[in-house]
Amino acid sequence: MKDNRRTFIKKAALGTTGITLGSAPFAFSAKSYNSIMGANDRVNMCVIGTRGQGFGHLKRWASMAESENVYVKTICDVDENLWAERVQAVNEIQGKKPGTEVDMRKVFDDKDVDAVSIATPNHWHALATIWAVQAGKNVYVEKPCSHNVFEGRKMIEAARKYNRIVQVGFQNRSINNVRKAMQFLHNGGIGEVYMAKGLCYKPRDSFGIAADSEPPQGFHYDMWLGPAAMRPYNEKKSHYNWHWHWDTGNGDIGNQGPHQFDVARWGMNKNEHPVKVSSSGGYYKYGPDECSQETANTQTAELQYADGKILQFEVRGLYTGGEADMGVKIGNLFYGTEGWMEVNGGTWKTYMGRDNEPGPSSESEEEGTDKVVDYLAAPGSGGHYANFIAAVRSGKKSDLTCDIEEGYYSTVLPLLSNISYRMGRSLEFDGKKEKFVRDPEADKMLSREYRKPYVVENNV
Structure with missing residues (x-):
C-alpha cells in the first residue's frame, strides 16, 4: 500500500x-x-x-x-x-x-x-x-x-x-499463515508449549574432493576469504561447498536449520538464550577420501531454557521419511499440555488430547475462535523483502518482522549446538554474559581469529 x-x-x-x-x-x-x-x-x-x-x-x-x-x-x-x-x-x-x-x-x-x-x-x-x-x-x-x-x-x-x-x-516471519500459527500457540491453543522440535531432513550427496589449485581468473580469492584464515584455493571448498567447512560455514544445522530454529523459538515465545546445550552426530557414509566435508550430515541437538522447557533439533542428511501426519521434513513440531501442532511450510495442523482429535488448522473454518485470530500481515504486506522496504521508508525497526536482535537470538541456537558437537560434550551457557559457565575452552569457539584487515572489532 x-x-x-x-x-x-x-x-x-x-x-x-x-x-x-x-x-x-x-x-x-x-x-x-x-x-x-x-x-x-x-x-x-x-x-x-x-x-x-x-x-x-x-x-x-x-x-x-x-x-x-x-x-x-x-x-x-x-x-x-x-x-x-x-x-x-x-x-x-x-x-x-x-x-x-x-x-x-x-x-x-x-x-x-x-x-x-x-x-x-x-x-x-x-x-x-x-x-x-x-x-x-x-x-x-x-x-x-x-x-x-x-x-x-x-x-x-x-x-x-x-x-x-x-x-x-x-x-x-513474514508468512501470514505461519504468523497465525504462532499467534495460536501464544494464545494457548495447545495449552502451555513445553517442547518444540525443528526438522532438517535434506539428503546431501558427496561433492567429492580436489587438489588445491590456483583460483580461476576473475575470482578475487583473498577478498572471498575475508575474515577467514588464509588457505590455498580449493574448488571443493569455495562456491556453495563453503557451507560444509567450519571456517566459512556452519553445516546444515546452520544452513537450512536456522529457519526452523527460528520458528521453534518463536512458537515457544522465548526471547532469551538457553542455559544448557547438548549436540551429537557425525558425517556418515562418505569417508575423507570421498568428500572434504567437515560438518555433520546427521546431527541432533537439545537446548534447555531456564524454566526447563526444551527445544530439540534434528538434521538427517542421508535417507529418511518425514515426521507426523504431514510427513514433515523441513518444518516444526510443537508439544503442549492440551495438544500438539505440526508446521510444514505455510500449512499447519493441530491435534488435541489423548485421542489426537483434529483441532484448528491453517485450513480450518473455526477461525472465529479466540485461539485463531486474524493476525494482521506484516508492514509491507508483500513478504519479507517488502517488509524490509516498508521499514526503511518508515525508519522504524519495530516495523520489521525480523529485526537483527530477533534474528540473533535464533542464530545463536545452531551456533551453540555446533560448539557442543565439536567439543563432544554438553555445555552450560550464561545468557547474560553470553559465555559458557566455567569453560574457557568452549568460550574460544564463541569468536574467531580474524585476518586483517577483515576484523570485527570489539568497539563497533
Whole structure:
C-alpha cells in the first residue's frame, strides 16, 4: 500500500506538470512515473554476493521496481565471471542496467546506495553488515545472521549505534499463515508449549574432493576469504561447498536449520538464550577420501531454557521419511499440555488430547475462535523483502518482522549446538554474559581469529 507521503508526491508531480496518468499521448508507465518521483522516494539497492541465494535476491529486488520504486543500482561480487548474466537478468526485469563492483567497501562509499542485501557466505555476514551500517546503509542480511556468537552481538550494537534498519532473512516471519500459527500457540491453543522440535531432513550427496589449485581468473580469492584464515584455493571448498567447512560455514544445522530454529523459538515465545546445550552426530557414509566435508550430515541437538522447557533439533542428511501426519521434513513440531501442532511450510495442523482429535488448522473454518485470530500481515504486506522496504521508508525497526536482535537470538541456537558437537560434550551457557559457565575452552569457539584487515572489532 502506498503511504500518504507517496500519494502526496504523486499528486504534486501530476499537478505541477498538468499531465494525467493514462491520458494519451503523454500517459506515464509505472517506470516513467517512478523516474519522476526521484531519489527521495526511490530505494537504491546493492546486492552483495550473487550466486545461489544472492541471485534470488537480485531478482526479488529488481521485480519491485515498478510496484515499490526499488532499484538494484549495483551488483557486488568477488567473482567477476558472474557479472554478465546477473547484469542482463536485472536489466531485463527492472529496465535499468546496474553497475558492478568487486569490493563492497566501494559500495559503502557510494552515497546513492540506500540499502544493501547481503547473501555472501556466512563468514562474511557480520562484517559486511557492520561496515554497511557504519556507512549509513540499511541492511537485509541472510540467515544465519552471523558465523559466530560474538560477531552477532556486535551486529546488534552497530545497528543501534548508527540507527540503521537491519532485517535478517528469516522469511517465515513474514508468512501470514505461519504468523497465525504462532499467534495460536501464544494464545494457548495447545495449552502451555513445553517442547518444540525443528526438522532438517535434506539428503546431501558427496561433492567429492580436489587438489588445491590456483583460483580461476576473475575470482578475487583473498577478498572471498575475508575474515577467514588464509588457505590455498580449493574448488571443493569455495562456491556453495563453503557451507560444509567450519571456517566459512556452519553445516546444515546452520544452513537450512536456522529457519526452523527460528520458528521453534518463536512458537515457544522465548526471547532469551538457553542455559544448557547438548549436540551429537557425525558425517556418515562418505569417508575423507570421498568428500572434504567437515560438518555433520546427521546431527541432533537439545537446548534447555531456564524454566526447563526444551527445544530439540534434528538434521538427517542421508535417507529418511518425514515426521507426523504431514510427513514433515523441513518444518516444526510443537508439544503442549492440551495438544500438539505440526508446521510444514505455510500449512499447519493441530491435534488435541489423548485421542489426537483434529483441532484448528491453517485450513480450518473455526477461525472465529479466540485461539485463531486474524493476525494482521506484516508492514509491507508483500513478504519479507517488502517488509524490509516498508521499514526503511518508515525508519522504524519495530516495523520489521525480523529485526537483527530477533534474528540473533535464533542464530545463536545452531551456533551453540555446533560448539557442543565439536567439543563432544554438553555445555552450560550464561545468557547474560553470553559465555559458557566455567569453560574457557568452549568460550574460544564463541569468536574467531580474524585476518586483517577483515576484523570485527570489539568497539563497533
